[in-house]
Amino acid sequence: MELIIYEEREIREMANNPPLTDAIVVALARLIDDSQLTDKREPTHYDLDVLFVQSKIAEGDKPGPGGKPIGKAKRIRGALNWALINNLQGGEAFVSALISTVQGYGGFRPQSANYCGLEAVANLIAAIAIHGWELSLDGSLAPRVLEAMGGGQLTAALESYADRARRGALDSPLLAGTAKDLLEATAAHVLVEKWGSYPTHSNFPTLLGQAFTALSLATPTDPVQAGEPAQKRVERAAYELGCALNALRNKQGTGHGRPWLSSITSSQARFAIESMGNIASLMLNEL
Structure with a gap:
């Protein structure tokens, strides 16, 4: 394997x-x-x-x-x-x-x-x-610090990361200039845009759930309603998948080094990366 x-x-x-x-x-x-x-x-x-x-x-x-x-x-x-x-x-x-x-x-x-x-x-x-990068007039190239960005500028940068993730870019779980992964950074950005701030000490399931709620996306805590649109089931599944993907992340250090637990295969890692991109894009599109 x-x-x-x-x-x-x-x-x-x-x-x-x-x-x-x-x-x-x-x-x-x-x-x-x-x-x-x-x-x-x-x-x-x-x-x-x-x-x-x-x-x-x-x-x-x-x-x-x-x-x-x-x-x-x-x-x-x-x-x-x-x-x-x-x-x-x-x-x-x-x-x-x-x-x-x-x-x-x-x-x-x-x-x-x-x-x-x-x-x-x-x-x-x-x-x-x-796409969240800076090229100076003298040719110096460096990633922008995402934590110093906000509003539409940060939305555009996160959309770029989500697009790379959907295409399977191997570094996509790791965001330049921040210890957050793509889903965590996107959820935090959604809450800042919708509610003005986000809880810095909440665990990931809580943070993602609050972001979904702010965007009127369903989570497993929302009771299934008779005759509800089929996409609500998809939204609940997206939340569950996001939490599962976060659990697969290697939490050692500050986002550098191995992005995934060493026990998962390359195909599982690629599925995880592309899924992170899809879930992040779902949130950013609703935003």
């Missing part, structure tokens, strides 16, 4: 990559120069070759029709669009790696011959910011 066991360094590395989305693919490719002039900007095609291999998305790097070479921006879009379907984790790793490479070549420095341009940089900053 295969066990889902990750070392702390591996989880930290996965969590330190921004999400891969269609908008980020387009904005990232615009950082790269496809000029046919003599003075071409770096990074080079060779740099891309290395990054594709390191990120394990080289399979998505295809030549043009008839085997003709294509530009660097098209190579990036092609490989990352492939990664969106076939290797999301590798694609996310490539995003961070390419930004670091561009930064190393001076691509974020206006005085550099390799400068990408303010519009291209600003577009990528905006595309990444929606």
